Amino acid sequence: MAAKLKVNKELCIxxxxxxxxxxxxxxxxxxxxxxxxxxxxxxxxxxSTCPVTAIAD
Ligand code: SF4
Structure with a gap:
């Protein structure tokens, strides 16, 4: 299902x-x-492209 994802800015490098x-x-x-x-x-x-799993639903 199409969804807009969120980035955890604390984790994102x-x-x-x-x-x-x-x-x-x-x-x-x-x-x-x-x-x-x-x-x-x-x-x-x-x-799965994010190396620090910062992308979530
Ligand atoms: S792949 Fe992950 S760590 Fe890299 S810029 Fe995107 S959200 Fe940030």
Whole structure:
């Protein structure tokens, strides 16, 4: 099911993997952390791209 995901900014290290892999859904916020700005159709795949498991429902 499509869902907009949340990034735990405390955990995020700003590596950019989510932005690189899903550039239409993820951007960097003003602090250089990942931010989900659009619903994704494959939330499990998206979550698995984060090396510190900062992306969650
Ligand atoms: S992949 Fe994870 S650690 Fe890297 S920028 Fe995205 S949310 Fe942050």
């Amino acid at each position: 700003g590596c950019g993997a989510c932005v690189t892999a899903f550039p239409d859904a993820f951007v960097f916020d003003n602090d250089g952390k990942g931010e989900c700005v659009k619903e994704v159709a494959n939330p499990d795949e998206v979550k």
